[in-house]
Amino acid sequence: xxxxxxxxxxxxxxxxxxxxxxxxxxxxxxxxxxxxxxxxxxxxxxxxxxxxxxxxxxxxxxxxxxxxxxxxxxxxxxxxxxxxxxxxxxxxxxxxxxxxxxxxxxxxxxxxxxxxxxxxxxxxxxxxxxxxxxxxxxxxxxxxxxxxxxxxxxxxxxxxxxxxxxxxxxxxxxxxxxxxxxxxxxxxxxxxxxxxxxxxxxxxxxxxxxxxxxxxxxxxxxxxxxxxxxxxxxxxxxxxxxxxxxxxxxxxxxxxxxxxxxxxxxxxxxxxxxxxxxxxxxxxxxxxxxxxxxxxxxxxxxxxxxxxxxxxxxxxxxxxxxx
Amino acid sequence: xxxxxxxxxxxxxxxxxxxxxxxxxxxxxxxxxxxxxxxxxxxxxxxxxxxxxxxxxxxxxxxxxxxxxxxxxxxxxxxxxxxxxxxxxxxxxxxxxxxxxxxxxxxxxxxxxxxxxxxxxxxxxxxxxxxxxxxxxxxxxxxxxxxxxxxxxxxxxxxxxxxxxxxxxxxxxxxxxxxxxxxxxxxxxxxxxxxxxxxxxxxxxxxxxxxxxxxxxxxxxxxxxxxxxxxxxxxxxxxxxxxxxxxxxxxxxxxxxxxx
Numbered sequence: 001x002x003x004x005x006x007x008x009x010x011x012x013x014x015x016x017x018x019x020x021x022x023x024x025x026x027x028x029x030x031x032x033x034x035x036x037x038x039x040x041x042x043x044x045x046x047x048x049x050x051x052x053x054x055x056x057x058x059x060x061x062x063x064x065x066x067x068x069x070x071x072x073x074x075x076x077x078x079x080x081x082x083x084x085x086x087x088x089x090x091x092x093x094x095x096x097x098x099x100x101x102x103x104x105x106x107x108x109x110x111x112x113x114x115x116x117x118x119x120x121x122x123x124x125x126x127x128x129x130x131x132x133x134x135x136x137x138x139x140x141x142x143x144x145x146x147x148x149x150x151x152x153x154x155x156x157x158x159x160x161x162x163x164x165x166x167x168x169x170x171x172x173x174x175x176x177x178x179x180x181x182x183x184x185x186x187x188x189x190x191x192x193x194x195x196x197x198x199x200x201x202x203x204x205x206x207x208x209x210x211x212x213x214x215x216x217x218x219x220x221x222x223x224x225x226x227x228x229x230x231x232x233x234x235x236x237x238x239x240x241x242x243x244x245x246x247x248x249x250x251x252x253x254x255x256x257x258x259x260x261x262x263x264x265x266x267x268x269x270x271x272x273x274x275x276x277x278x279x280x281x282x283x284x285x286x287x288x289x290x291x292x293x294x295x296x297x298x299x300x301x302x303x304x305x306x307x308x309x310x311x312x313x314x315x316x317x318x319x320x321x322x323x
Numbered sequence: 324x325x326x327x328x329x330x331x332x333x334x335x336x337x338x339x340x341x342x343x344x345x346x347x348x349x350x351x352x353x354x355x356x357x358x359x360x361x362x363x364x365x366x367x368x369x370x371x372x373x374x375x376x377x378x379x380x381x382x383x384x385x386x387x388x389x390x391x392x393x394x395x396x397x398x399x400x401x402x403x404x405x406x407x408x409x410x411x412x413x414x415x416x417x418x419x420x421x422x423x424x425x426x427x428x429x430x431x432x433x434x435x436x437x438x439x440x441x442x443x444x445x446x447x448x449x450x451x452x453x454x455x456x457x458x459x460x461x462x463x464x465x466x467x468x469x470x471x472x473x474x475x476x477x478x479x480x481x482x483x484x485x486x487x488x489x490x491x492x493x494x495x496x497x498x499x500x501x502x503x504x505x506x507x508x509x510x511x512x513x514x515x516x517x518x519x520x521x522x523x524x525x526x527x528x529x530x531x532x533x534x535x536x537x538x539x540x541x542x543x544x545x546x547x548x549x550x551x552x553x554x555x556x557x558x559x560x561x562x563x564x565x566x567x568x569x570x571x572x573x574x575x576x577x578x579x580x581x582x583x
Contacts, residue, residue, distance in 0.1 A: 049418050050418070051417060051418060074418060074419060074420040075420040077418075079415075079418045081414055083409065083410045083414075084410065085410070085411060085412060085413075085414040086412065087337060087341070087411065087412040089340075089341045089344055089345070090337065090340060090341070094340070095412075098333050098336070098337060099415065099419075101329055101332075101333050102329065102330060102333055102415070102416060102419040102420075102421055103419060103420065104325070104326065104329065104420075146415075
């Protein structure tokens, strides 16, 4: 087991940021923490990474207690923060070298690791350039590489795609999937982009500091309802009758399109095409994680008003654009 | 212990690399003292007539300007912690398996090194101030500059460790750096200040740094100049700076060890 959290709580004065959460994450798993801004995702990561002390509860990372054995915990983890933490006046390579020195990676090993990781994130040919000349996506990739230099068993990604454009985001997830496969590392990530959580093996949904659900994406979506299969055909009346006799399904008709609820829409499509003649088009509408969140909390994922840190972040972005 | 020393080294190396790459920063940091020396020094020279042969107001403020340069560079380096901790490299150090107390030491050493480099550049202006310095004096000045810089960076690091916002940073600028600078005796001697101000000046660590520079720089200027400008014996200057530096770096180490 890579992470074992029992009743973890964090209070800031009167405000409870994380409320008695418990979960475990297995070795090699991609585990997602999904929730709106301010739900307690980053606070949880900070506690697990020994940057914040929990108010109550316990947690073990790689078998080490986060309060009593912080040095061992820190050695076991790699971290990609929500905000860039690179030194942008140093080169990509220098950033990786200093990381390796801090983690006491022996020189020859470090040299090899740096080459490998730069290759892995596609930055080998830019390694001697100053980080300040990098795009947002490149900086993120460099941070991924840096987080892996000391070969940690667990990689934390706190909102790894925040502030990136959609195309770069998709690209980054490809790198993340690649890393998970090639480095055999457990990944714990947070995001408030629902569609991005799909790559996780399991997802914990957190809202107002409490865990409201924890399951595979498939099972979570099943909580909301079944897949909708929409059928367009020449003879809706016959089709409707056949659906009832052959598949035991009651179809409803909306503007000439037949709609049925089935548990596994995609698997149902071939059977449907084989069993009913004269079908013009079939489409499947699956519940999304967005629907799951709405179902569980009665709200759509919302954006909180910006706090002090968000304000500083915005200032930094504005500054970055100018230079 | 190995992790502690390595962290200190990494932070120092980073500071030095950054400093050497930022040519514009070196230039602006050089330009400000030059302005003080040329404009203020030359401008006030006639008003502040000093009746000592071969010694004028420019010679008087020159050590003060070096002190100012060291003060500003050292403070600038340490307040960057506020930013660095939220959005920079320092976060990376905080999550690494290294003792956090090393941050205070590494930062102080890095900031001091850059401040000494900055101060050393100003030594080429000595002839402008009518002072002729030789190698032995420079050999004494360098460790003194380092000591002052180390004391100030450690102090700044301690303040920055407890400051969370950029508003706090501006507060530091207004309520710490400027008083430290003005009360340092850079522009007027402690002895000629009004009675209420003298105790304040004696509480300003920068005053002991500037005074130490004067002790060394005026060796060739005669006893009259020394009696006029120098406030304390060199031994006292060094002792106060050492004590202050040790206390600040110890408190800084403590401040970083704390976890919320």
